[in-house]
Amino acid sequence: MNRFHVHLNVTDLDAGIRFYTHLFAAPPTVHKPDYAKWMLDDPRVNFAISNTGRAPGIDHLGIQAADADALQDLGRRLDAAGGSVVPEEATICCYARSDKYWTEDPQGTRWETFHTLGDATTYHAGDAACATDGAACTPKPGEMKPKVEQGMPCCAPQSACC
Template sequence: MSRFHLHLNVADLDASVRFYTELFAAPPTVRKGDYAKWMIEDPRINFAISNTGRAPGIDHLGLQVDSSDELVALGKRLDSAGGTVVPEDAAVCCYAQSDKLWTEDPQGTRWETFHTFGDATTYYAAEAACATDGAACTPDVAAMKPKVATMGTSCCSPESGCC
């Protein structure tokens, strides 16, 4: 089963946490100094907000799946849709470890499809463990290239706006 994902960039994280806590009638399931996430069951959504220096508004949309097999199946559907699909394996981003597939719709809206398999202690990876050259977390999916082995670079830094 999949879960819809929406990530917003916000100007005031505390005010936004108060607003969405009231709206969803529940506190965030994850709360950090620069990030909060609600895993809502009705409607089934992974709703995340962050304050990492990007312009306020929608950062990206996505679908979260429960297994690697579901991610593979979703990847085939994305490929059939005709956009560039860029994998990002074992990404550390948004305080989680996930395998991801990134694409854009015809309007340029970024879509992140992902399977989360663990927690992380940081918002992003300090060392690149990504399957891309570091552009996977940029707004420009078309610029993504397969990763060239480089250590010490981050594909998911706060400046890049991932997650």
């Protein structure tokens, strides 16, 4: 079963953790110096907050796919919805390795669909893993284009590519 995903940027991570721990009646399942995540079953949501210097508020929404087949189905659905769909394979973001698709809805809200492959020791990998520009794990699909580096397909902002 897939899981809804919400990622908020916060200015005070400790205050956010206190608030959401009380709201969800559970501590975060992942707690890092700049990031916290709750994997909740009621409601079924992957809820994350981070303090990485981005503007406070909703960073992006998404759907965490249960497996690779579910991610491919979500990718097809995003493609059918229109707009740019940007794939990322084996990217590192939010202390996890994931395959994902990014897009934006007609209002410009970023949507991430992803299948988590395992844990990572860093928030993002930056250019070394060819995931994004390293500034954030939430690229703007309109500013990205597919890029191939060392045989691995991935994406980077156009300004960092070519």
